[in-house]
Amino acid sequence: AVVSTQSTGELESNDLFKEINSQFAAKQTKDVAAAIAMPKKKVKELKVIDPKMSQNLGILLNANLKSFTFDEIRSSILKCDDSESSLSPSVLESMLRYLPSAEDMGNLRQLKGEYDDLCSAEQFAFVLSNIPRIEPRLQAMVFRKKFEEELKELTPDIANVMAACEEIRESEKFSKCLELILLIGNYMNSGSRNANTYGFKLNFLTKLQNTKAHDNRTNMLHFLAELLETKHPQWVNFKDDLKSVEKARRVSDDQLSKQLRGMKKSLGNLKKELEFHKTPENLDDQFGTRMSAFLEVANDQYSKLETAYQSMGKYVTELITYYGEDPKKTNIEDFFSDIITFCNDFETARAENTKIKEAKKREEKQKEMKEMEKKKKKKKK
Numbered sequence: 001a002v003v004s005t006q007s008t009g010e011l012e013s014n015d016l017f018k019e020i021n022s023q024f025a026a027k028q029t030k031d032v033a034a035a036i037a038m039p040k041k042k043v044k045e046l047k048v049i050d051p052k053m054s055q056n057l058g059i060l061l062n063a064n065l066k067s068f069t070f071d072e073i074r075s076s077i078l079k080c081d082d083s084e085s086s087l088s089p090s091v092l093e094s095m096l097r098y099l100p101s102a103e104d105m106g107n108l109r110q111l112k113g114e115y116d117d118l119c120s121a122e123q124f125a126f127v128l129s130n131i132p133r134i135e136p137r138l139q140a141m142v143f144r145k146k147f148e149e150e151l152k153e154l155t156p157d158i159a160n161v162m163a164a165c166e167e168i169r170e171s172e173k174f175s176k177c178l179e180l181i182l183l184i185g186n187y188m189n190s191g192s193r194n195a196n197t198y199g200f201k202l203n204f205l206t207k208l209q210n211t212k213a214h215d216n217r218t219n220m221l222h223f224l225a226e227l228l229e230t231k232h233p234q235w236v237n238f239k240d241d242l243k244s245v246e247k248a249r250r251v252s253d254d255q256l257s258k259q260l261r262g263m264k265k266s267l268g269n270l271k272k273e274l275e276f277h278k279t280p281e282n283l284d285d286q287f288g289t290r291m292s293a294f295l296e297v298a299n300d301q302y303s304k305l306e307t308a309y310q311s312m313g314k315y316v317t318e319l320i321t322y323y324g325e326d327p328k329k330t331n332i333e334d335f336f337s338d339i340i341t342f343c344n345d346f347e348t349a350r351a352e353n354t355k356i357k358e359a360k361k362r363e364e365k366q367k368e369m370k371e372m373e374k375k376k377k378k379k380k381k
Contacts, residue, residue, distance in 0.1 A: 048100070048104050056098040057098050060091075074127050088145070092142045095128070095138055096142070099134065133277075136269070140266075140273055144298075147263070154260070154305060160244050165312075167244055180235075199323075203334075209349070222349045225353050236350075239347060245336050246340055260306060263302055264302065270294075
């Protein structure tokens with residue numbers, strides 16, 4: 001080293017160090033100085049719930065329940081408040097997810113005299129633990145909050161499937177188009193074992209473009225589109241008859257069935273839960289009154305929805321059977337998707353036919369112009 005600490009010893013003095021501090025030491029703001037001077041706030045230790053549970057409840061309180069006091073939360077749950085300003089379905093579901101175990105809530109109830117010594121998360125858990133039958137109560141509230149939303153989602157889905165079935169059965173244009181495809185297929189297969197067949201699987205419609213023409217540029221769909229355009233224009237817009245099929249193909253029968261089963265189960269659970277609320281322990285507890293009224297209306301709405309779903313199933317079965325398919329083996333989403341795919345591919349072929357014709361006209365025009373130029377040149381000679 002060029003300079004060692006040993007050589008600086010004779011330079012050291014308290015006055016020097018004081019001067020250095022006054023000139024260069026970082027200044028402390030009043031707030032920082034005050035914070036250092038203040039004694040640290042004692043962190044309240046958890047008495048019942050585990051740290052992970054405490055963290056989750058803390059996040060819930062800070063993120064979603066900041067604008068509510070514990071008394072307001074308790075009152076909202078007891079009164080089964082269904083107003084827009086009340087606890088949302090997602091918040092109620094979070095409460096259910098982070099609800100302490102029955103044992104922990106029992107232990108929390110024993111700490112009434114130590115409430116002020118509990119941390120915020122345990123105080124919140126203590127409030128919840130003192131609401132009678134808190135878990136099934138929250139489950140019922142979530143179900144009620146989501147019931148109307150599910151109805152609004154399922155009702156049009158069922159209606160779209162039924163409408164699509166009617167459109168496909170009743171469309172003369174679509175039916176004639178299928179007859180024409182069968183005729184073409186039988187003619188092309190004449191002499192083979194597939195000649196004179198009485199029908200074809202509906203998914204065959206999606207494979208028509210695989211049959212290429214001799215020019216290798218067009219296929220069976222282009223031929224069909226041109227045939228309908230020129231010979232049977234009254235049938236060419238068959239897609240216009242099938243307006244509901246696009247919506248219907250997005251509907252999952254399995255999902256519909258699952259949601260209906262879930263609604264029925266929740267209605268049954270609510271009916272059983274109401275047996276425990278005939279005599280409320282608290283005057284503010286309106287669960288029995290409000291949920292009984294909801295159950296009566298919800299049962300009626302569910303009954304209508306279930307009847308509509310059963311009718312939908314009958315429509316679907318009849319349609320699939322009409323087209324020679326096995327209802328037990330045919331997926332309704334695939335059935336509708338095959339029809340829509342065919343419709344879209346057909347419209348694409350129509351558009352391509354138009355482009356081919358336009359290109360051909362341009363070529364012929366260019367050819368005519370060249371011929372005219374040749375004639376002019378000959379005349380000049």
